[in-house]
Amino acid sequence: MSFTFTTMTLNLVLLMAMVATNILSLYHLSSTLQSPKSPKPPPPVPDQLLHQLHTIRATINHLTRLQNINNPTKKSTIPSDLLLYSHLSPIASSCHNHPELLHKYMTYTPFSLCPSDSDLAESLILRGCHPLPRRRCFSKTPQKQIPPNSLPKNPFPSSLPNNAVIWDHYQCKSFDCLNKQNPNLGFQPSRDISRFNSYKTDLDLPIQQLFQIAAAAKSVLRLGLDVGGGTGSFAAAMRLRNVTVVTTTMNVAAPNSEAVALRGLVPLHMPLQQRLPLFDGVLDxxxxxxxxxxxxxxxxxxxxLLDVDRVLRGGGYLWVDHFFSKGVDLEKVYAPLIGKLGYKKVKWATGNKTDAGGVKNGEVYLTALLQKPVSR
Structure with missing residues (x-):
């Protein structure tokens, strides 16, 4: 009974709004009719009338949406999955959830140096808010710029120059400090030169083997993307083989983007929930x-995964490298999720994660090389 009453009320309001629109339009037409002999153009539509028309139209649209929501007998033409994905907020639509952070980020003095607070931008981006760049201030540069001819040409240099980074908002003030904290972070590139060339367990996929697999399938590797690639060691290893790979990375507590660029590689500063800034079917x-x-x-x-499928060409490869999860979740959740892509399993290897956290949580690693169908 309440649903019927609500529907009748909405229909009545819609009818009244439509009648009001027609009356206002008729009034406007009658007031602007001119004699055929008069050469004068009709007067402009009054701003107040335009405002009223826009308000009525917005009300009609809003009420129509409400009627569709409140009418359970009308099936939506939008798949429920797509409605779910709309909550990922890949284009700044979640900024309204963090007004204090956004206000702080956008508070600066125009036509002066931008504040040195890239950590604040990182906080917003990781929360799904991708604010517009500060358009009215000047980006800061390091106090001591290194000469361009001294920039590393080898993607695996023995060290990275500290002068190319603004260290204000980092706890460490040099790459040496970062290496001492954790030598596996990749800030000493020369340590990683053999990282993608060795084979210790089935979880490893040496680059040479990757090229052999591609050659056997008569596939070519020219362009690639490394998702969450840290300091760009994989892109560096592929560059030595004349393959162009760009790296997505974030500067969480460390200058990953600067490190990638100092190695002569391209960093994409973006989180995992953002749509990949690449066209469809362009990557190998x-x-x-x-x-x-x-x-x-x-x-x-x-x-x-679906966005990766979008940017991969037919016959291209998805390499899931040392993905870890609980063993039961891999079997019941992640393996079926990856299987939805319908890719050919070129390699599928699992192994126990043997560190303290892995043993405690019953975690396993997965390394998989999957090939997208040539045609669908």
Whole structure:
């Protein structure tokens, strides 16, 4: 009974709004009719009338949406999955959820140096808010610029120059400090030169083997993307083989983007939930490294996999490198999720994660090389 009353009320309001629109339009037409002999153009539509028309139209649209929502007998033509993905907020639509952070980020003095607070931008981006760049201030540069001819030409230099980074908002003030904290972060590139060339367990996929697989399938590797690639070691290894790979990375507590660029590579400063800034079907290879793991929300993981499918060409490869999760989740959640892509399993290897956290949580690693169908 309440539903019938609500529907009747909405229909009545819609009818009244439509009548009001017609009356206002008729009034406007009658007031602007001119004699055929008069050469004078009709007067402009009054701003107040335009405002009233826009208000009525917005009300009609809003009420129509409400009627569709409140009418359970009318089936939506939008798949429920797509409605779910709309909550990922890949284009700044979640900024309204963090007004204090956004206000702080956009508070600066125009036509002066931008504040040195890239960590604040990182906080917004990781929350799904991608604010517009500050358009009225000047980006800061390091106090001591290194000469361009002294920039590393080898993607695996023995060290990275500290002068190329603004260290204000980092706890460490040099690459040496970062290396001492954790030598596996990749800030000493020469340590990683053999990282993608060795084979210790079935979880490893040496680059040479990757090229052999591609050659056997009569496939070519020219362009690639490394998702969550840290300091760009995979892109550097592929560059030595004349393959162009760009790296998505974030500067969480460390200057990853600067490190990638100092190696002569291209960093894409973006989080995992953002749509890849690439056109459809243009890549030969996408690698998802250890940044892509079970801590990512499942809906974001699915969004990422489908976006990877979008940018891969037919016959291209998806390399899931050392993905870790609980063993039961890999079997019941992640393996079926990856299987939805319908890719050919070129390699599928699992192994126990033997560190303290892995043993405690019953975690396993997965390394998979999957080939997208040539045609669909």
């Amino acid at each position: 290879l996408v690698r998802c490294g250890r940044a892509v793991n079970r801590w990512i929300p499942l809906t974001v993981m699915e969004f990422l």
